[in-house]
Amino acid sequence: MNQANPSILQDLIDRAFEEDVSDGDVTTNAIVDESQQAQAIWVAKQQGVVAGLDVAQRIFEYLDPDVIWEPKIKDGTWMGQGSEMVILKGQARALLTAERIALNVAQRMSGIATITRKFVEAVSGYPTEILDTRKTVPGFRQLDKYAVKAGGGRNHRMGLYDMAMIKDNHIAAAGSITSAVQSIRESHSQITVEVETTTLDQVNEALAAGVDIIMLDNMSTEKIKEAVQLIGSAAKTEASGNVSLDSVKEIAATGVNYISVGALTHSVEAFDISQRLTYIK
Incomplete structure (x- = not known):
């Protein structure tokens, strides 16, 4: 590490x-x-x-x-x-x-x-990795993320500079997921692009836009499973939103690649x- x-x-x-x-x-x-x-x-x-x-x-x-x-x-x-x-x-x-x-x-x-170790152990047996978020104490980002790795988790982006994360406010500003992705690709052609989705229609648009990772935000486990099957191997999938130790195993069972957990660092x-x-x- x-x-x-x-x-x-x-x-x-x-x-x-x-x-x-x-x-x-x-x-x-x-x-x-x-x-x-x-x-x-x-x-x-x-x-x-x-x-x-x-x-x-x-x-x-x-x-x-x-x-x-x-x-x-x-x-x-x-x-x-x-x-x-x-x-x-x-x-x-x-x-x-x-x-x-x-x-x-x-x-x-x-x-x-x-x-972090507790979350990692909760999803053992599933091909799912536990991710951290940017919800860290200012100034402690690197130490917080080092600690996540010590617990067996995986670091997501370190900051706003090393990965493009298109969220709802970005989509609103661009007019659509498609336009937002196009703007990123034009300015940073090699950067990893992830888009936050809340509906299957948005998932389909993200797939058509060719993003690298599709975040399934605050979806039910049934909807996550449907989205994962829809996406297949065309992109990596990440579940996010109010994940707890009680719910993480059920989410992992949907086949999602990653589960991001803000509580690893924001509620220590x-x-x-x-x-x-x-x-x-």
Whole structure:
């Protein structure tokens, strides 16, 4: 899995420390001696998939470049409740001051990876892949999507620049699906084109226009199955709209290629991780 672009990650870490620490951790700096060393252990307080450990390491290294980082588990691995995730040793001030920033990132990323794994497992046995969306926290897009991959999901487009997604407002502006697709093909001949459809008439028009992917948005499972049979191998199919763990298996059974799930990233339940610290005498 590819981690976030290094410059984007560094900017994120810089902003996080400016936001949380600014010109100093007044509590820690007043109580803990600058020379004090400590050891910390990260423990999973629930079961799930880990993601974001490399990012957490970078966060601690921001304050202590010599911190010793000993991961006990790799990103993308399922861990049980009570599992030790990482042991770190270094300056006590750094381990205390960077703790919340590092935990916030790893808890969010592990939460995304965990829910993604649940969706992936729910559709196992079907030739269907789980996709993420652009419903991410601004600035965290690359980390959120990395976490989806750690959970076994697949990234959809990274942004507005790497794929054309024609939605209802674009269709209204162009006058038709056909015109919208033609405009895209004329300006970006090699780009992947997907169109959002809500009716079988729109599916037929998208097929005639020769799009690469047809999104079946908020359709019933019966209508999705009918659309998938209509499309055949002429285009890839993606089901979208209010997908849940309760409904995803039934949707996969229609034969759709992809199911996109906004909840993977827009409604994250943070994974519970604790940092246990002991001072080294």
